[in-house]
Amino acid sequence: MNAIAPVGRSLAPFEARLDGIEDPIRHAAVGELRRVGLPGPRVEAWRYTHLRPLAGHEFREAAASFDADPVGRALDESLPRDGLLASTPRLVLVNGRFAPELSSPANGVALPEGVTFERFSASPEFDALATPEREPLVALNTALATDGVRLSVAEGVAAERIVLVSVACAGDEAVSFHPRHSVSLGAGASLELIELAVSSGSGAGAATYFHNPVLTCDVREGAKLTHVKVQKEAAGATHLATVYANIAARGAYDSFTLGLGSDLARHEVHARLSGAKAAVHVNGAQLLGEKQVGDITSVITHAAPDCISRQTIRNVLTDHARGVFQGKVHVHQIAQKTDGYQMNQALLLSPHAEIDAKPELEIYADDVKCSHGATVGALDDEQLFYLRSRGVPEAQARRILVEAFLLEVLDLHEDEAGRALLDTALGAALSLRIGREQVPGQAAGEVSE
Amino acid sequence: MSDFLNISGLHARIDADGAPKEILRGVDLVIPPGEVHAIMGPNGSGKSTLSYVLAGREDYEVTSGAVSFKGQDLLAMEPEERAAAGVFLAFQAPIELPGVNNANFLRTAVNAVRRARGDAELDAVGFLKTVRAATKKLSMSDEMLKRNVNVGFSGGEKKRNEVLQMTMLQPSLAILDETDSGLDVDALRIVADGVNALRSPTFSALVITHHQRLLDYLNPDRVHVMARGRIVHSGGAELAKEIDVQGYASFLAEAA
Known part of the structure; x- marks a missing residue:
């Protein structure tokens, strides 16, 4: 057992790869890690996000x-x-x-x-x-x-x-x-x-x-x-x-x-x-x-x-x-x-x-x-009811409102190529997490001049 | 008896801070196909609640009574099923949908309803053609289609947007909840024209209003007075003029 235990989480998941590092910059980084450990919940910057999922594994270098x-x-x-x-x-x-x-x-x-x-x-x-x-x-x-x-x-x-x-x-x-x-x-x-x-x-x-x-x-x-x-x-x-x-x-x-x-x-x-x-x-x-x-x-x-x-x-x-x-x-x-x-x-x-x-x-x-x-x-009940009163089924109405909430921030990104990637990824995630689109080709921007 | 819209003994309440508050206390109303009926009445008499209950808003609990619409139990249907069956509610205060493009919203709604009614969906081109014709008739700018639903719309624009939705969704029962309030004469005319354009032997409207003016354009078949959660008096178009002059006092005395 070490005389001075680090305040953070154990480095065990990576320990085997940290030994014998000679490059001075890397060596200093290892020293720093050994001193503080991986951040635990008592470190202010990591109070809400816990690294518990890393524990219990031994992470090897990928082939x-x-x-x-x-x-x-x-x-x-x-x-x-x-x-x-x-x-x-x-x-x-x-x-x-x-x-x-x-x-x-x-x-x-x-x-x-x-x-x-x-x-x-x-x-x-x-x-x-x-x-x-x-x-x-x-x-x-x-x-x-x-x-x-x-x-x-x-x-x-x-x-x-x-x-x-x-x-x-x-x-x-x-x-x-x-x-x-x-x-x-x-x-x-x-x-x-x-x-x-x-x-x-x-x-x-x-x-x-x-x-x-x-x-x-x-x-x-x-x-x-x-x-x-x-x-x-x-x-x-x-x-x-x-x-x-x-x-x-x-x-x-x-x-x-x-x-x-x-x-x-x-x-x-x-x-x-x-x-x-x-x-x-x-x-x-x-x-x-x-x-x-x-x-x-x-x-x-x-x-x-x-x-x-x-x-x-x-x-x-x-x-x-x-x-x-x-x-x-x-x-x-x-x-x-x-x-x-x-x-x-x-x-x-x-x-x-x-x-x-x-x-x-x-x-x-x-x-x-x-x-x-x-x-x-x-989600706003009034908005949901408004959509449903126009014939839009509940699941689709939910998706429309969630998508609108996120599109408002995606709109901050203007470049066409980056935006295409964002839209494609978001569309798939909405289908997975919220519900499928009911109408093919109903994506925003579909109706245009 | 007509089986178009038949409301009988309708009681409904809302949860007001933990205590149920009864708002509809036995509404009886029959609207035959092809007719325009108006409901007038003092504030708090339950007019808007009746419109919400018919459209399927969940905040209201129906405690007794029945509503049949074209032979179906309307109260057993989801809001979207009611829309597909032909019910349309023009909101007194239309809801804003930030981030939802108005044209996409309209097309989604139109196609959802068409799908439910077994009609072919409109493609982008077919939709644009239809919506352009409708906006032109309503003296709306196409620019309103590019904006988000009701966001930043003036009061008049919001009401016009309701009429546009009504025109596009082709309902068989339109419920207009004070759609005329706060409108100038020109806008009022547009609302009336929107309803009159839909008039047919298979279309009926229930128009909630405080003012005689809109009814001048609509020429209703029946006018009903609502007070304390019930229809307390019914008559012909002349009743609206009577109310305009005398107010509700005599009907309230009648109801008491």
Whole structure:
């Protein structure tokens, strides 16, 4: 028994892989982990989201080889064959490892000009934006990362969009993978990163695995990074992601995360507005059922004047699902004229569903505009009756209202390609959790000029 | 006896802060096919409750009585089944549906009703053609179709949107709950035209109103006075004019 026991949870699920690490950065991360353990409920940042599901497993490193058929099927089912997304360059990782044969240019789509791509495994470098000493899950990633993508967009280049797909292909043995991604945009550059996390169904029940990605985003002066993420991993999965964004003057990080899958998921964003007139959007939606837990956590730091931050989150929770939103806005003394907005809304469709919301404002500047709010409610009986009195069957009426609640926040994302992915994923999740559409082709926007 | 709409001995109550409050206390009303009937009466007499009970709102508990509609037990049907059977309620205060596009809402409703009635559903093109013709007739802008249902609509626009839904759903029994309140003369005319356009030997309407004006355009076959949860007096179109002059006092005395 150790003389000093860590205050957090045991590292046993990963212990076998933490020994003998020599790289100094990874070694420091392991030391940090051993000191604090995995975060337990007494750690404020993890009070509402418990890592209990990780205990009792021994997570092995996922094998490099995988069964191509289910992975191919998962890709086909998740990404449309036509439209803008089909012709968008694609980077695919399977079990956290880059899979060149599934990625562009193998698909005949070259990466945009002015974009350089490198695998993390080719030269493992840890971006200084990440703070493993503060976030134990990032320390774990730092210790165990084997691969990931590193994208940089040259100054002034409008790089359109790139799709980043993670396919998990787990078998009987519990595995974990810890991809390390980074994106950097030179001054005036722009890129939309469309991220998708899926599982390839093996068919034989829920495979246990743990996906622990870290993404660092360096957005230079006047650059704009748009980031759309759809997480629809299978039951049995734990998905704990951390994103760091540093946004220089007049730059923007505009993000939207849609959480649909995994038993336990957390999307944690640390955004720092480091130059004047920078902007950050951390918008998102979750639609969860059964015993799913979905957590969106953000820490937004206004470290320069005249910056804007926007967070609009909507949760729909059925069965025994639980949603968590933690949003901290930290305004430094120098950050005068800060304009911050935060709103978390939840629709609870079952008496057993739960939402935990924790807004935090820490403001040291005296000339700021910061608002935050939260609402919790059930479906409106009057609205339901109105629809039904027009002949719409109850199940369909419910779906229409739930969809409308979520579409209002999806509408914050304007790009056509990212939106197509969001709509497709949401439609499938609505059919699963709320009820099927009764009329084929009844999706919003169907009736048009 | 007609078997179009037959309300007999209808009692209904609502839960008011834990205590049941009886609102309908024995409504008897028969509406034959092809007729327009008006219900007038002081505030709180149960007019809106009657309209909600007929449309199937669950907040009200029917404690006794019966309603048959075209030979069916209306009270046993779900709200959507009543709509499919031909009942339409124009709401006194139409509900806003944020995030629900008005055109999609209308098409969903029309096709749900058509499906239930065994008619072919309208495709996007067929729907647009039909709805455009209807909006034109109601002097509505197509822009209203692109907005969310009733969100940001003026009072008059909301009422017109109700009439548009009625026109599109082709009911055989339209219940208008004070659809005329707060409308100017032009809007009133549009509401009346909407009802008159549906008039046929197989269409009836139950018009709840406080004012004689709408009835001038509709020329009702019967006018009923409702007070304290019952129909206390019935007469021809001239009754509305009488009420306009005298008020309800004499009928209330009669009911007491």
